[in-house]
Amino acid sequence: MKKHTLWLVPVIIALLAGWLMPLDASAHPGPGKFAVLISTGRTITDNTKLHSEYWYDLVLTYNMLIENGFTHDHIYVLYGNGTDFASTHAAYQNPYTNPITDYAVNRANIQNIFNWLASGNATEGIPALTNNDFLYVWWMGHGSGGASCNTSFSVSTTSQSVTDTELATWTSAISYRRRAFVFMTCHSGGAMDNLQNATTVTMPSCTCTQSSDSGMYDVWHGQWTYWVDGALRELLPTGAAVNSEADGNNLVSLQETFNWGSGQTMGSTPQLSDVGSIAPCVFVRLEEPGENVEIFSKDHVNDDATVPSNPNNEVWWHGPDLWVRHAQDGGTTHQEPEYGQPNYVYANVHNIGCAAANNITVDFSWVEQTGWSNPAMWNPIGTAPIASLPSLNSTTMNVPWTTVPLPGFYCLHTRLNVTGDLENADGRAFMDDNKVQINVTVENNWAGAGWGWFFFIENGGEEFVPIDLIFDTLATLPGTAVRLELPPDLKFEGVKGAEVFQSEDEWTVLEIPAGTKEPARVVGVQLEPGERRRAILTLTLPEEAEVGEETMVTFEEQVEGKVMGGIKFVSRAAEPKTVMCDLLREKINVFRGLAEVFGLDEAAEVAEICQEMVRSGECGDKGTFIDSMTKIAELEYVMGEKLQEISAEYGPRYVRATEKLLRAIEEQHPPAIVEAQQEVLLYASIILTDALTR
Numbered sequence: 001m002k003k004h005t006l007w008l009v010p011v012i013i014a015l016l017a018g019w020l021m022p023l024d025a026s027a028h029p030g031p032g033k034f035a036v037l038i039s040t041g042r043t044i045t046d047n048t049k050l051h052s053e054y055w056y057d058l059v060l061t062y063n064m065l066i067e068n069g070f071t072h073d074h075i076y077v078l079y080g081n082g083t084d085f086a087s088t089h090a091a092y093q094n095p096y097t098n099p100i101t102d103y104a105v106n107r108a109n110i111q112n113i114f115n116w117l118a119s120g121n122a123t124e125g126i127p128a129l130t131n132n133d134f135l136y137v138w139w140m141g142h143g144s145g146g147a148s149c150n151t152s153f154s155v156s157t158t159s160q161s162v163t164d165t166e167l168a169t170w171t172s173a174i175s176y177r178r179r180a181f182v183f184m185t186c187h188s189g190g191a192m193d194n195l196q197n198a199t200t201v202t203m204p205s206c207t208c209t210q211s212s213d214s215g216m217y218d219v220w221h222g223q224w225t226y227w228v229d230g231a232l233r234e235l236l237p238t239g240a241a242v243n244s245e246a247d248g249n250n251l252v253s254l255q256e257t258f259n260w261g262s263g264q265t266m267g268s269t270p271q272l273s274d275v276g277s278i279a280p281c282v283f284v285r286l287e288e289p290g291e292n293v294e295i296f297s298k299d300h301v302n303d304d305a306t307v308p309s310n311p312n313n314e315v316w317w318h319g320p321d322l323w324v325r326h327a328q329d330g331g332t333t334h335q336e337p338e339y340g341q342p343n344y345v346y347a348n349v350h351n352i353g354c355a356a357a358n359n360i361t362v363d364f365s366w367v368e369q370t371g372w373s374n375p376a377m378w379n380p381i382g383t384a385p386i387a388s389l390p391s392l393n394s395t396t397m398n399v400p401w402t403t404v405p406l407p408g409f410y411c412l413h414t415r416l417n418v419t420g421d422l423e424n425a426d427g428r429a430f431m432d433d434n435k436v437q438i439n440v441t442v443e444n445n446w447a448g449a450g451w452g453w454f455f456f457i458e459n460g461g462e463e464f465v466p467i468d469l470i471f472d473t474l475a476t477l478p479g480t481a482v483r484l485e486l487p488p489d490l491k492f493e494g495v496k497g498a499e500v501f502q503s504e505d506e507w508t509v510l511e512i513p514a515g516t517k518e519p520a521r522v523v524g525v526q527l528e529p530g531e532r533r534r535a536i537l538t539l540t541l542p543e544e545a546e547v548g549e550e551t552m553v554t555f556e557e558q559v560e561g562k563v564m565g566g567i568k569f570v571s572r573a574a575e576p577k578t579v580m581c582d583l584l585r586e587k588i589n590v591f592r593g594l595a596e597v598f599g600l601d602e603a604a605e606v607a608e609i610c611q612e613m614v615r616s617g618e619c620g621d622k623g624t625f626i627d628s629m630t631k632i633a634e635l636e637y638v639m640g641e642k643l644q645e646i647s648a649e650y651g652p653r654y655v656r657a658t659e660k661l662l663r664a665i666e667e668q669h670p671p672a673i674v675e676a677q678q679e680v681l682l683y684a685s686i687i688l689t690d691a692l693t694r
Helices: 002-006 009-017 053-067 107-119 164-172 188-195 223-233 254-262 576-598 601-616 622-646 651-667 670-692
Strands: 033-039 075-079 134-140 152-155 160-163 178-184 200-204 214-216 220-222 322-325 343-351 357-367 379-389 393-401 411-417 435-438 440-445 450-458 467-472 481-486 494-496 499-502 508-512 520-525 532-540 550-559 562-573
Touching: 033 053, 033 107, 053 075, 053 134, 053 220, 053 223, 075 107, 107 160, 107 164, 152 164, 160 164, 164 188, 178 188, 178 223, 188 200, 200 223, 200 254, 214 223, 220 223, 223 254, 322 411, 322 435, 343 357, 343 379, 343 411, 357 393, 379 393, 440 450, 440 576, 450 481, 450 550, 450 562, 450 670, 481 520, 508 520, 532 550, 532 562, 532 670, 576 601, 576 622, 576 670, 601 622, 622 651, 622 670, 651 670
Parallel strands: 033 075, 033 134, 134 178, 178 200, 440 562
Antiparallel strands: 152 160, 214 220, 322 343, 343 393, 357 379, 357 411, 411 435, 450 532, 467 520, 467 550, 481 508, 481 532, 494 520, 499 508, 550 562
């Protein structure tokens, strides 16, 4: 009982900070994961075959379960005389605060632990399992049997035994959704017929007529335990990686465990009993292994549907399962949504449940924010229904985004719902495997030219907390210029890893070194809850950048070291034709919007010139592009006076960009023309966005 009371100390402290409720250790709201580990001998010396394995295999299995999300107070260990063994091997010493072992191993205690899991025992702090729970039973020791396939499991410490029939009877009263038995004993295949049903997976180390054996690896181990635990950890004690996960969902199922483990060198033939065909959909790492309905989309490439999805601060806002295309072409490379024209939003949906998921809804939405927000504030794009998605299958859905309402950067979301697996109320995608968020912006650019983006720094929380802005340039090409501009009245404590100066309009400018291991930081940004401020980031590609090369800066907002949101800014070196045509295509709808909102005839003419250039294909001809830029620049310069009246903050910046454009045209330097024209587009977009959101 000592483990199950002492492990509750943190929980008690947390409760005292809240409601001061009394804690009943036997209360179990469920669902949960539980394990019973039975090692039927006692190790008293290291490095001895058919003896030391009792402790080594127990530690290996215990650690495997902890790594897969089981909690100490839900793992019940029966071993030796009830005390841990003090191994001389560091890897097999108890690394935890409390002992691993709960009870001495004998018939009475084995029967007791299963009885308590069936009915609960408040004195021992053991809850009664429910039909929402998962139970993992591991048995290590000797066994006897023969052709009749009636197995008897020895309890070496007491010279007792437990028959397969008794074990089946003792465990039959326990409620569970799914359960798994792993045996490392001789003749253990004889237990399969007694335990099998549609919700049970049994993996004995051998047939009912075979013996099982040990092997020397890092230390002596039962062979089957060594391979099973290695498969479920995806790592062997020797440090060798294990490729047991075979279907790309980042989870190792019991079926994959058996497939990989049984393929390793052993002196016996492991068996699998799975009459309900559930082994492929039971993943011990999940909070609720073997659910009938379990759908999810990935927050990042290694997302395995556990929550939170970013235990190691993974970038959760740039996953592979949400992207945008300009056409409904089935492409899987993300394209930036273009203002004023139809776009298509795609999502991958995975069903890792044991049954078909029927009548799924995939809701797409957008918000102009970098972090999370209240889902009630998200703007709907559309809903894609999925009539039925079979177990262990994936599908791709898309909806048209008929009108991108504003120029600029978007945070996109998907929300998955199906009866039996609904989204939760948390707006943070990393806290719900039914939500995905993507904040990524990719632009084609000319080598040697700069490209700027505006984005928002925000406090998406409910209270004032200092926010750190992190700019990781490790993935930038050598020679990339990285420039960050922060608004004049944004308060912060300091800057690390960047040169800082003030611009002529009193913006704070950071010049951030490219390719550094340590990111640049703006520390202690002060924003009230819900407040957000615009910032501008510009990446200038090195002149020697080759077509297809990308330079990337990853921006993150952090609170006390925890990633709360972010954006990937990517500038890709492209063929001049692509860059010129993309730039003119983006200008069409922005300047058409300026004409409609502000009545600017010059803006309408710019949009018309750009549209004709794109339509005719002449946008890709360098000479024609420069000629058209001459006319466009003159019109844009004339607009400057009116835009300064409209926006005192960004109008002057727009004018300076047009002056820069005119100088570049005079010098007939295409990369400089592209850079200056993109600046004009940037400030025109900001002015239009501010007008549309008033």
